[in-house]
Amino acid sequence: xxxxxxxxxxxxxxxxxxxxxxxxxxxxxxxxxxxxxxxxxxxxxxxxxxxxxxxxxxxxxxxxxxxxxxxxxxxxxxxxxxxxxxxxxxxxxxxxxxxxxxxxxxxxxxxxxxxxxxxxxxxxxxxxxxxxxxxxxxxxxxxxxxxxxxxxxxxxxxxxxx
Amino acid sequence: xxxxxxxxxxxxxxxxxxxxxxxxxxxxxxxxxxxxxxxxxxxxxxxxxxxxxxxxxxxxxxxxxxxxxxxxxxxxxxxxxxxxxxxxxxxxxxxxxxxxxxxxxxxxxxxxxxxxxxxxxxxxxxxxxxxxxxxxxxxxxxxxxxxxxxxxxxxxxxxxxxxxxxxxxxxxxxxxxxxxxxxxxxxxxxxxxxxxxxxxxxxxxxxxxxxxxxxxxxxxxxxxxxxxxxxxxxxxxxxxxxxxxxxxxxxxxxxxxxxxxxxxxxxxxxxxxxxxxxxxxxxxxxxxxxxxxxxxxxxxxxxxxxxxxxxxxxxxxxxxxxxxxxxxxxxxxxxxxxxxxxxxxxxxxxxxxxxxxxxxxxxxxxxxxxxxxxxxxxxxxxxxxxxxxxxxxxxxxxxxxxxxxxxxxxxxxxxx
Numbered sequence: 183x184x185x186x187x188x189x190x191x192x193x194x195x196x197x198x199x200x201x202x203x204x205x206x207x208x209x210x211x212x213x214x215x216x217x218x219x220x221x222x223x224x225x226x227x228x229x230x231x232x233x234x235x236x237x238x239x240x241x242x243x244x245x246x247x248x249x250x251x252x253x254x255x256x257x258x259x260x261x262x263x264x265x266x267x268x269x270x271x272x273x274x275x276x277x278x279x280x281x282x283x284x285x286x287x288x289x290x291x292x293x294x295x296x297x298x299x300x301x302x303x304x305x306x307x308x309x310x311x312x313x314x315x316x317x318x319x320x321x322x323x324x325x326x327x328x329x330x331x332x333x334x335x336x337x338x339x340x341x342x343x344x
Numbered sequence: 345x346x347x348x349x350x351x352x353x354x355x356x357x358x359x360x361x362x363x364x365x366x367x368x369x370x371x372x373x374x375x376x377x378x379x380x381x382x383x384x385x386x387x388x389x390x391x392x393x394x395x396x397x398x399x400x401x402x403x404x405x406x407x408x409x410x411x412x413x414x415x416x417x418x419x420x421x422x423x424x425x426x427x428x429x430x431x432x433x434x435x436x437x438x439x440x441x442x443x444x445x446x447x448x449x450x451x452x453x454x455x456x457x458x459x460x461x462x463x464x465x466x467x468x469x470x471x472x473x474x475x476x477x478x479x480x481x482x483x484x485x486x487x488x489x490x491x492x493x494x495x496x497x498x499x500x501x502x503x504x505x506x507x508x509x510x511x512x513x514x515x516x517x518x519x520x521x522x523x524x525x526x527x528x529x530x531x532x533x534x535x536x537x538x539x540x541x542x543x544x545x546x547x548x549x550x551x552x553x554x555x556x557x558x559x560x561x562x563x564x565x566x567x568x569x570x571x572x573x574x575x576x577x578x579x580x581x582x583x584x585x586x587x588x589x590x591x592x593x594x595x596x597x598x599x600x601x602x603x604x605x606x607x608x609x610x611x612x613x614x615x616x617x618x619x620x621x622x623x624x625x626x627x628x629x630x631x632x633x634x635x636x637x638x639x640x641x642x643x644x645x646x647x648x649x650x651x652x653x654x655x656x657x658x659x660x661x662x663x664x665x666x667x668x669x670x671x672x673x674x675x676x677x678x679x680x681x682x683x684x685x686x687x688x689x690x691x692x693x694x695x696x697x698x699x700x701x702x703x704x705x706x707x708x709x710x711x712x713x714x715x716x717x718x719x720x721x722x723x724x725x726x727x728x729x730x731x732x733x734x735x736x737x738x739x740x741x742x743x744x745x746x747x748x749x750x751x752x753x754x755x756x757x758x759x760x
Contacts, residue, residue, distance in 0.1 A: 262602070
């Protein structure tokens with residue numbers, strides 16, 4: 183059986199309520215689901231003996247600006263067993279801007295989630311150390327959101343007095 | 345000056361001064377101390393700041409602080425065309441600019457569905473591998489310098505200088521190259537440049553052995569690194585290690601083999617793997633990889649045939665400048681691409697290459713416009729710095745320097 187079918191069958195059998203959606207673009211396999219299931223599904227993908235997605239390559243978010251579910255959190259995970267990359271996605275709305283952390287599954291997600299929080303303001307529930315990573319702690323804005331101007335906001339960073 | 349007396353200063357101030365001058369500890373080892381290392385520290389390879397909690401001279405805790413070189417490249421990428429971002433990739437991992445160029449254009453080509461001519465792919469392989477050689481030479485040299493072997497740094501930089509000379513002929517710039525283009529490379533590789541490449545890879549084996557002979561039999565070097573900064577296979581994977589650092593922990597994972605891109609499935613090379621996972625293993629992996637890269641370049645030179653260096657897709661590939669000045673069609677396409685950009689279809693791709701530090705990936709989201717809707721840079725250095733608290737715990741302060749050198753972070757890439 184092809185790996186993509188195997189993944190979709192396994193996920194559908196184990197998480198029937200997760201509103202799973204599968205898609206493909208340029209030979210990249212995407213799976214999207216309800217954000218409540220992010221922790222159990224990631225744990226399952228990592229620990230299932232036939233899949234073994236041991237390497238979490240990247241976590242980021244996309245700001246769709248005017249869409250109803252404004253953000254999509256995107257995880258790129260890799261299975262060394264099959265040499266296969268899977269794209270895992272979950273929508274997050276601005277009014278309920280949080281998602282569960284996966285730092286208990288992959289340790290690398292600690293900083294990657296901090297970066298996503300710093301840039302988009304998405305809170306990761308139960309994260310061990312959710313601080314800003316690039317911007318100073320007292321910075322009030324989230325720079326990669328679409329409403330943040332490219333030139334920055336004057337006065338948002340304290341400068342020495344003249 | 346004589347001692348201050350009660351007549352000179354106010355008694356309260358005098359008491360305070362005397363209190364401050366008393367710095368005798370009951371027991372020096374009992375006192376925990378917080379040491380701020382960096383951001384301006386020669387051994388932190390840029391502007392990395394570490395907060396170390398020390399018990400005596402042993403590190404009991406560490407908090408890395410990044411962001412001193414944050415320039416917001418991901419935001420800038422959203423506001424410029426796919427072509428305009430190529431020079432900016434040079435400034436990410438500034439030790440291996442060519443590999444960043446290759447990674448970026450491969451991601452854009454995957455998004456836009458552009459097929460690149462075989463000769464351009466071989467040229468890209470050659471520059472990517474030579475960049476890996478240059479990067480590993482700097483890594484080995486500065487690593488040796490961090491632990492006290494100064495000569496090696498000069499010798500490896502002398503070798504890297506030869507690669508810079510090749511870049512000079514190839515694309516006219518020594519450091520920030522911007523040599524690749526979407527759909528190919530800027531210009532064909534000149535016979536002079538290829539002759540220099542051949543000369544370089546013929547000599548690199550013996551020249552590297554010379555450098556290694558200063559280190560591999562050096563008892564101080566070995567004893568300072570053996571068993572220091574050990575990370576297990578499971579931890580390395582969980583921390584998201586890739587590249588030489590992962591292979592030093594015993595995982596045979598190389599994107600050139602796992603998900604072949606360019607023409608890597610046509611060449612024969614070995615993936616060096618060490619199982620110890622300590623600083624010494626990370627040094628050995630890099631030294632071996634230099635030789636493997638030389639092998640790949642040698643094969644590329646043999647397999648390379650004369651031919652086109654740019655894809656024939658006028659709507660998305662910039663024409664050669666000579667043609668822009670002499671032909672109407674090319675002038676129109678050049679105008680359209682420069683002003684409005686290439687418009688890849690709506691969609692999102694992630695493409696990663698085996699960069700010199702590890703997996704260098706670009707995640708691009710397109711809404712069908714001339715500029716990307718989102719660009720995410722997956723930089724290996726950022727991921728590797730994250731594991732520093734795990735690595736340095738229980739080691740001496742002087743080992744921290746060796747551990748930072750062994751994981752080889754570049755802050756331009758970690759801070760984006």
